Amino acid sequence: MNDLPSAPVAARPASQELPVPPFPWTENVEMLLARYERQLINHALQHSDGVKRRAAHLLGISRYALERRLTRVAALLDGAASPKNKAAAGGAPAT
DSSP: OOOSOSSOOOOOOGGGSOOOOOSSOSSOHHHHHHHHHHHHHHHHHHHTTTOHHHHHHHHTSOHHHHHHHHHHHHHHHHSSOOGGGHHHHHOSOOO
């Protein structure tokens, strides 16, 4: 039994690739990835009318995983996690 696909998988077109900032980077790779993750989560939340369960489904993760990611991204980018993850979802620091 062969587990390999019968046809080669096509490469993603260059137009669908995420932009990469030019070197030298002013921040570490973890911060760059957190910013990309926030953008992806916000995009999913916009398309799901703010319903986290549907946004998580769009992202292919559980709602619990989405909550953890929101908290982690807020802690990295804003310096502190906020109640109900509003800082991560909105991109603004917690008040």
